[in-house]
Amino acid sequence: MTKIKYYKFIFPILLVLFSILVLLNFTVKNPNDGVLYLTSAMYFVENNLLIDTTRTVNQIIMPFPTTQVGITFYLVFLIHLFKNFWIFIYILVFTIIWVILLRKLYFFGNQHFSGNKYLAISFPFLIFLNYDYLISASSFYNETLYYPFLIFSFLKIINSIKKNKNFFKKSILFSTFLAFGTIFRMQHLVLLGALGVYFLIYKKFK
Numbered sequence: 001m002t003k004i005k006y007y008k009f010i011f012p013i014l015l016v017l018f019s020i021l022v023l024l025n026f027t028v029k030n031p032n033d034g035v036l037y038l039t040s041a042m043y044f045v046e047n048n049l050l051i052d053t054t055r056t057v058n059q060i061i062m063p064f065p066t067t068q069v070g071i072t073f074y075l076v077f078l079i080h081l082f083k084n085f086w087i088f089i090y091i092l093v094f095t096i097i098w099v100i101l102l103r104k105l106y107f108f109g110n111q112h113f114s115g116n117k118y119l120a121i122s123f124p125f126l127i128f129l130n131y132d133y134l135i136s137a138s139s140f141y142n143e144t145l146y147y148p149f150l151i152f153s154f155l156k157i158i159n160s161i162k163k164n165k166n167f168f169k170k171s172i173l174f175s176t177f178l179a180f181g182t183i184f185r186m187q188h189l190v191l192l193g194a195l196g197v198y199f200l201i202y203k204k205f206k
Contacts, residue, residue, distance in 0.1 A: 010102060014095045021138035022091055034139035040064060041075035070184035071142040094137065097148050102128060104155055127151065146184040149177045150191070157195075167195075 025034065039053040050069070052062040064072075078086040102124040109123035130147075137144040156174050160167045168175055178195075181188035 011095065011099050014098055015091065018091045018094050018138065021134060022087065025139050029139065032139050034141055037072045038075060038140045041072045041079060044076050045079050068142050068184060068186060071140060071144055074145065075140065094144065098128065101148050101151060108155055142184040146181065153177055
């Protein structure tokens with residue numbers, strides 16, 4: 001799977017898939033929590049105020065109901081910068097992230113499942129074809145960004161342990177994800193706790 005073949009076939013397939021999923025969010029899919037994130041982002045762009053637009057009526061303004069505001073401010077950034085074209089950039093960025101990640105997962109699978117080339121090839125897509133994630137991401141949930149960067153982090157951690165390298169050497173993206181992951185998912189604290197325990201054990205036995 002060369003770089004040329006990879007980008008030639010995978011990118012347009014994912015672009016079409018994500019476009020369809022996002023389009024379904026505006027047509028046949030039922031309203032969900034993504035409505036809160038998207039409408040709140042649009043309101044913020046116009047009024048510089050983060051509120052719960054789904055429960056705000058007339059003069060009764062309800063505060064944003066969660067600390068998980070990552071996707072909301074990502075949408076604010078896109079809407080402010082690209083105006084009516086924000087959704088196309090949303091889909092494009094979504095696609096690029098997964099093209100890069102699928103390639104990394106392929107190389108990971110190729111290293112660890114070298115005895116079974118079919119498993120090595122299918123492994124990235126087994127990770128990708130998570131129904132709940134695809135629906136959530138196309139509905140503007142925090143998982144849109146959190147899930148792929150969580151996988152990036154797992155790959156980084158595994159590679160660093162395998163090569164006995166410092167987790168944080170030349171890892172601005174990894175460090176940024178660890179620092180700000182909780183604004184996307186509170187469950188991020190579990191990852192931080194697990195890494196903390198690992199560092200304590202590693203330091204003790206070193």
